[in-house]
Amino acid sequence: MNTIALKMLLGDRAKYLGILMGLTFASLLITQQLSIFVGLLTRTYGFVTDAGLADIWVMDPKVQFIDDLKPLQETQLLRVRGVDGVQWAVPLYKGLLKARQADGSFQTVNLIGLDDTTLIGGPPEMVAGQLADLRRSDGVIVDVVGAADKLARHNPDGSHVPLQIGDVLELNDHRAVVVGLCRVSRTFQSQPVVYTTYSRATTFAPRERKRLSFVLVKAKPGVDVHALSATIRRTTGLAAYTRDGFADMTVQYFLKNTGIPINFGIAVTLGFIVGTAIAGQTFYNFTLDNLRHFGALKAMGTSTGTLLRMILLQAALVGSTGYGLGVGLASLFGYLLRNSELAFRMPWQLLVLSAGAVTLICMGSALLSMHKVMRLEPAIVFKG
Amino acid sequence: MPTRDGLAVQCAALVKSYGAGDSAVMALRGVDLEVRTGELLMLVGPSGCGKTTLISVIAGILDQDAGECLVFTQDFQRMSQHAKTRYRGQTIGFVFQAFNLIPALTAVENVAVPLLINGRNRRVAQARASAMLAQVGLGNRLQALPSQLSGGQQQRVAVARALVHEPRLIVCDEPTSALDAETGQRVMDLLRSVALSQERALVIVTHDAHIFHFADRIAHMNDGRIEQIVHTPETH
Numbered sequence: 001m002n003t004i005a006l007k008m009l010l011g012d013r014a015k016y017l018g019i020l021m022g023l024t025f026a027s028l029l030i031t032q033q034l035s036i037f038v039g040l041l042t043r044t045y046g047f048v049t050d051a052g053l054a055d056i057w058v059m060d061p062k063v064q065f066i067d068d069l070k071p072l073q074e075t076q077l078l079r080v081r082g083v084d085g086v087q088w089a090v091p092l093y094k095g096l097l098k099a100r101q102a103d104g105s106f107q108t109v110n111l112i113g114l115d116d117t118t119l120i121g122g123p124p125e126m127v128a129g130q131l132a133d134l135r136r137s138d139g140v141i142v143d144v145v146g147a148a149d150k151l152a153r154h155n156p157d158g159s160h161v162p163l164q165i166g167d168v169l170e171l172n173d174h175r176a177v178v179v180g181l182c183r184v185s186r187t188f189q190s191q192p193v194v195y196t197t198y199s200r201a202t203t204f205a206p207r208e209r210k211r212l213s214f215v216l217v218k219a220k221p222g223v224d225v226h227a228l229s230a231t232i233r234r235t236t237g238l239a240a241y242t243r244d245g246f247a248d249m250t251v252q253y254f255l256k257n258t259g260i261p262i263n264f265g266i267a268v269t270l271g272f273i274v275g276t277a278i279a280g281q282t283f284y285n286f287t288l289d290n291l292r293h294f295g296a297l298k299a300m301g302t303s304t305g306t307l308l309r310m311i312l313l314q315a316a317l318v319g320s321t322g323y324g325l326g327v328g329l330a331s332l333f334g335y336l337l338r339n340s341e342l343a344f345r346m347p348w349q350l351l352v353l354s355a356g357a358v359t360l361i362c363m364g365s366a367l368l369s370m371h372k373v374m375r376l377e378p379a380i381v382f383k384g
Numbered sequence: 385m386p387t388r389d390g391l392a393v394q395c396a397a398l399v400k401s402y403g404a405g406d407s408a409v410m411a412l413r414g415v416d417l418e419v420r421t422g423e424l425l426m427l428v429g430p431s432g433c434g435k436t437t438l439i440s441v442i443a444g445i446l447d448q449d450a451g452e453c454l455v456f457t458q459d460f461q462r463m464s465q466h467a468k469t470r471y472r473g474q475t476i477g478f479v480f481q482a483f484n485l486i487p488a489l490t491a492v493e494n495v496a497v498p499l500l501i502n503g504r505n506r507r508v509a510q511a512r513a514s515a516m517l518a519q520v521g522l523g524n525r526l527q528a529l530p531s532q533l534s535g536g537q538q539q540r541v542a543v544a545r546a547l548v549h550e551p552r553l554i555v556c557d558e559p560t561s562a563l564d565a566e567t568g569q570r571v572m573d574l575l576r577s578v579a580l581s582q583e584r585a586l587v588i589v590t591h592d593a594h595i596f597h598f599a600d601r602i603a604h605m606n607d608g609r610i611e612q613i614v615h616t617p618e619t620h
């Protein structure tokens with residue numbers, strides 16, 4: 001009977017393609033929008049994951065997310081270093097600064113100052129030059145996307161020349177020489193990222209009484225990072241979060257304080273509704289069209305349970321095919337735009353979520369159809 | 385097995401109505417009817433006289449309000465839904481007015497359906513369906529889809545489907561109404577020659593006076609009652 005169910009479904013090409021199209025569209029829209037949503041959220045804490053060595057981030061208790069900078073006094077670094085269980089603690093400067101380019105234009109950059117001695121917190125991947133080159137006089141390392149785009153030199157003929165090693169920038173009237181290019185996680189603000197040493201960064205930055213943005217901490221081997229965070233909080237009165245905790249806090253901030261969730265929520269809901277409307281309606285119509293045949297099968301001795309299994313099988317086939325096509329198209333979309341500004345990330349949890357949504361659509365449509373078949377009087381077959 | 389007294393169907397004082405209250409319509413008003421094995425009985429009468437309701441009750445796809453209907457001594461009303469469906473699948477073959485062949489299945493697949501419903505293996509079912517189609521003269525159209533067959537051929541496929549699982553009662557609803565007179569005669573020839581046997585009975589609902597002569601007996605219905613049952617001369 002399973003073969004009959006599948007042949008009934010595949011035999012009606014137009015309806016089958018209609019149902020498939022609805023489900024594919026729903027699956028595509030849900031997966032694609034959720035992937036962009038996740039991609040955007042990932043960008044919000046990209047800088048936290050880039051600074052990979054540190055277990056714990058220490059900051060002012062009022063900080064709400066990674067770009068919410070409330071500098072500390074530099075003496076706080078020494079207090080953190082004094083906490084039992086801390087293997088090392090290094091300073092990190094983070095701030096926005098105007099960079100003056102060779103052609104005279106200005107561009108806001110994200111300036112990162114790394115511990116002069118260890119350079120901990122540096123970019124995850126060097127494209128040209130070495131991280132140690134930061135120790136050269138006035139040295140800065142620029143992210144390759146920013147160098148090729150926003151920090152590129154604009155010629156009078158309209159062409160762009162990417163920033164290269166050896167080029168000079170002015171950061172707050174201070175000379176900075178590009179000594180390397182790096183690749184970093186895309187940030188939410190999408191400003192170019194410029195790395196230098198902590199002491200040089202604080203020289204570049206306007207004079208302030210407090211300049212230490214974060215203290216990066218490594219726990220001693222065997223020390224529980226959550227427990228150490230709590231100890232740092234208790235001992236210093238500062239906020240201390242594990243890397244994941246800080247990333248999560250940043251995501252939570254964006255979720256609660258920006259329109260991102262609602263915008264994407266609307267798009268995803270729309271995909272779900274449109275998918276339900278198209279696929280559900282077409283599947284239900286398909287069942288209605290076949291009601292006479294279901295009636296004939298019922299009259300000939302097919303149990304209601306078998307008929308329901310046939311409908312479920314049909315729903316499962318269109319559901320899995322539509323889901324596969326939708327996810328495939330969404331993946332293709334992400335792949336083709338992988339080098340663009342598009343934020344796109346498709347973790348497995350997202351695939352489970354969109355599979356759940358497509359299953360819901362199919363189950364809803366199947367339930368409607370099943371309800372109709374359960375109430376079906378086989379005597380319908382005797383009505384000419 | 386035939387019953388001791390050769391009765392395939394025994395209906396007594398069957399009553400069936402649709403709707404309730406003032407809008408209730410009495411479809412059967414105390415119908416008594418017996419059909420013997422080896423017999424072809426036709427139910428004739430004007431539209432709305434209760435023919436279709438009567439064969440629906442006989443076939444166990446509609447429950448009567450009152451009275452008794454036994455099919456090979458079995459009372460559908462005393463069976464669970466599951467047992468009723470199963471008994472119907474094994475005992476009764478159907479030929480419908482609109483053929484009701486599944487458009488996406490080939491002729492042989494359509495004919496195999498009752499065997500699959502009764503739990504037969506697919507290969508065995510297809511082999512028997514092929515043999516049955518050959519018996520109704522469609523051995524060369526096994527893989528044809530219903531849309532590729534003429535009306536007469538589709539009805540022959542439907543006849544093969546009704547017979548393939550060797551049911552003891554065949555119920556036909558207007559089997560010739562969608563066919564031209566000549567094709568109708570051929571289908572009736574087929575039903576009489578292939579379907580009818582000493583162990584099997586045929587009940588046919590029809591309006592088509594051209595095929596009355598194929599019947600052993602004709603039950604004339606009117607307003608929910610059987611007014612008379614006449615024996616036809618043996619012209620077949």
